[in-house]
Amino acid sequence: MDTADGSPLARPAGSRRVTAAMVAREAGVSTATVSLVVSGKARGRVSAANQEKVENAVARLGYVVDTAGSSLSKGFSPVVVLIATDITNPFYAELISAARAALGDRYELLLSVSDPGSPTDPASIPRLISQRPAGFLIDAPNAELVASLPAGTRAVLLDAPGLSTTWPTVNLDVAGGAAELARHLADLGHRRVAYLDSVVEVETFRVRREAFCDTAADLGLEVGCQASSLTAVDDAASAFAKVWPAWQAAGISAVVGCTDTHAYGILAAARVAGVSVPDALAVAGFDDLPYSRHMSPSLTSVSLPARELGDAAGRALRAIIEGGDPGDHQVMLTSRLIRRDSTVPAPTR
Amino acid sequence: MDTADGSPLARPAGSRRVTAAMVAREAGVSTATVSLVVSGKARGRVSAANQEKVENAVARLGYVVDTAGSSLSKGFSPVVVLIATDITNPFYAELISAARAALGDRYELLLSVSDPGSPTDPASIPRLISQRPAGFLIDAPNAELVASLPAGTRAVLLDAPGLSTTWPTVNLDVAGGAAELARHLADLGHRRVAYLDSVVEVETFRVRREAFCDTAADLGLEVGCQASSLTAVDDAASAFAKVWPAWQAAGISAVVGCTDTHAYGILAAARVAGVSVPDALAVAGFDDLPYSRHMSPSLTSVSLPARELGDAAGRALRAIIEGGDPGDHQVMLTSRLIRRDSTVPAPTR
């Protein structure tokens, strides 16, 4: 079966693809000249007259450089792959938007996401590398994933605390923030605290949990209880609802979620269970999402700068790709505790 | 500056890439034979002995087919691009997971996402096409985006009600669900209702809103008020909090959110404002996310099957790519109204 224009149906759109050769013919120059103009390398190498001819022909024919040919020749495509685990967290929307802006027009940002609740499968790395992306941005990896990256891969890790000195990394000071949060709760007089973790086993969550638990223990707090859930608000709510009777019986008076969305779930479930926050239970999270200040009660949170993270990682990767000065390869962005009503009781305010 | 193995630093990982030629040499066969074996076309064309030699060599050398070479030769890459607007909605996590499973191992699913609150820029289509993806899955597009798809593009539209008979489409019966919801509210005695829409201007949201408003009007309801917000729960909460005083003054007794996450925001804001649901205000949404039944009160919602949508679209695209029977190109998945506590008052239950 054929389409109206006679091309076979299962044939790719490429049947009528405009090639550099067509542009060259149209402009009366060689494909080498077309390539130089189109890739922005014409300065001092192509006459103004030819440059204009090519630009006109490109516009007339609607030419777009074919990535397959270009990738094969140059060794890499314009695609940057962002590897992410939980895109449902609004933290990502900010990160992606900032990373794309930092990478600029010459690169196309595409996401490779794992199934909900699972870390990224290391087996996907070779498949992705066979695409010859210009580079990788890898958010919240675990050790296994980092170990599976072949030497020479152009990659920047994001929020990968303590994972690598080999790979350029933009970190968030999640450990410092977690410690500050533990001190905050100790100062408020809490003696037994709990932690609601993610089911996804990645390094940043391990570090958050351990830094919080270790600091709390050092301060004489008891941190006996943990539970896990997906990042989705409502999974966290169910997880909390299920463990709360036991935690309550154990005398727990404060719960920390490993992200703000987990904390939102805790707040929601606490409300349902009739637990007054912060009087009967203090609640806090990580990320300081834009909404956290508008929660009721407003949420105490370790502020982690999503846009700065995306921006710094995007810039670093771009520098690496373009062979310029990559700058400092181990960046640590500061975090700080934002104290709000979900932990600080009214009289103290 | 050079790395330990002597390759220049800014050089792609490809410097030591294993090629089909190396495999061929190792196995003592031609690259044609390697290609046939690796791409699974060896049956009846390569001797068992050579097949085994190639497989061993592939394993020894860790060969992975290079996409750039393959794409150039075949005309398309193994990448399927999913174009999506609001990945923060948990609806997507399900859709993606199902679509990937339906596409199978031979394809790599990557996401192209727009900035938060914006529909996909049509200008991104030519850039994506220049990557020669095997196909596109395009969720919740608007007319402008669909119009910008060049003829011959292998694409399946998802949740694109009324947009196209040209492109294969898997639709959700959002209009039917919206109408059923309007009837449900009329049956419960509501006279004035409101609708909280998305800021993102895509067709499925327009159809939901219009079907709801038209049916409500036909039933004699007043639907004077609308407001918009991002899909994030908390944006919807702020939007609702802002308009509620006016809506309350206007006698609104029911509000429908264009997605469940919008409805979650309405529920949260209503609680903060001390508005009793469903007695003072009925609330409902679209999607019937897994959490909706666990909300408090449980949320009335138009059930839209995310996994079925991803599965059907993935299968359809795969059939199109592989030139087999694409089956019915205009699929409509059923929706139905799930009545829960957020609209049905206790005495009626």
Place this chain on the structure above:
DNA sequence: CTGAAAGCGCTTACAG
């Protein structure tokens, strides 16, 4: 069943 060879579209030294 097998391999030599053409060709996919581009980029980049290279010679002029």
Place this chain on the structure above:
DNA sequence: CTGAAAGCGCTTACAG
């Protein structure tokens, strides 16, 4: 400043 030509790695008729 310009173009002919080689080469990136693969797939696919084609001849044997």
